[in-house]
Amino acid sequence: EPEVTQTPSHQVTQMGQEVILRCVPISNHLYFYWYRQILGQKVEFLVSFYNNEISEKSEIFDDQFSVERPDGSNFTLKIRSTKLEDSAMYFCASTGAYKDEQYFGPGTRLTVT
Amino acid sequence: AQTVTQSQPEMSVQEAETVTLSCTYDTSENNYYLFWYKQPPSRQMILVIRQEAYKQQNATENRFSVNFQKAAKSFSLKISDSQLGDTAMYFCAQKNTGNQFYFGTGTSLTVIP
Numbered sequence: 001e002p003e004v005t006q007t008p009s010h011q012v013t014q015m016g017q018e019v020i021l022r023c024v025p026i027s028n029h030l031y032f033y034w035y036r037q038i039l040g041q042k043v044e045f046l047v048s049f050y051n052n053e054i055s056e057k058s059e060i061f062d063d064q065f066s067v068e069r070p071d072g073s074n075f076t077l078k079i080r081s082t083k084l085e086d087s088a089m090y091f092c093a094s095t096g097a098y099k100d101e102q103y104f105g106p107g108t109r110l111t112v113t
Numbered sequence: 114a115q116t117v118t119q120s121q122p123e124m125s126v127q128e129a130e131t132v133t134l135s136c137t138y139d140t141s142e143n144n145y146y147l148f149w150y151k152q153p154p155s156r157q158m159i160l161v162i163r164q165e166a167y168k169q170q171n172a173t174e175n176r177f178s179v180n181f182q183k184a185a186k187s188f189s190l191k192i193s194d195s196q197l198g199d200t201a202m203y204f205c206a207q208k209n210t211g212n213q214f215y216f217g218t219g220t221s222l223t224v225i226p
Contacts, residue, residue, distance in 0.1 A: 031212060033212070033214075035214075035216075041218065042204070042216050042217060042218040042219060043158075043204060043216040043219075044216075045213050045214060045215070045216075048212035048213060050212070055212050056211065056212050056213050058213075091158065101148075101160060101163060102160075103160075104150075104157060104158040104159070105157065106157040107157065
């Protein structure tokens, strides 16, 4: 069964550094998402992406964040200058044309020190 | 604002018994989708069951069933014949016709042998 993959599984970075989290969505999916989950808290929507542009974003997704689909398979989340509060699990998800079910990746644990 | 509320942060159930997880939501839309996701200790979320709001019949997937009360905006998950592998965080989620999913804070379920 096809699945969403994410790399790395764990990323440790120093405050102020840039990080890029990578995702490979399911190949025939059209909509891509990033969520984050701070330890012990709920999953929060960050951004959705369709047709090579952002379709929706939350207030969390400020100028420090950007997303890109650099080729036909990868979907990346960049955090320009990480802060301690960016420490969280980051989940990528994708959906097909009907958008009614999201498939999640295993997540990347980001630790900012 | 869209909100999803799970009022039970932790629950436990004896193996082979039945447990019900609660979820309420708030939306002004008439067409929407509801989901229960399971997040095992390995951290990847997987879909357990989904319900389209326009369907009156409650969704069922093997040992998992929902009690969807549209007027009350309630969407509870019943797990019958609980198994040790059901131990996980369970997230209720709601999606309108747009792209964004809204998640509750989760219920940590422990199945006791």
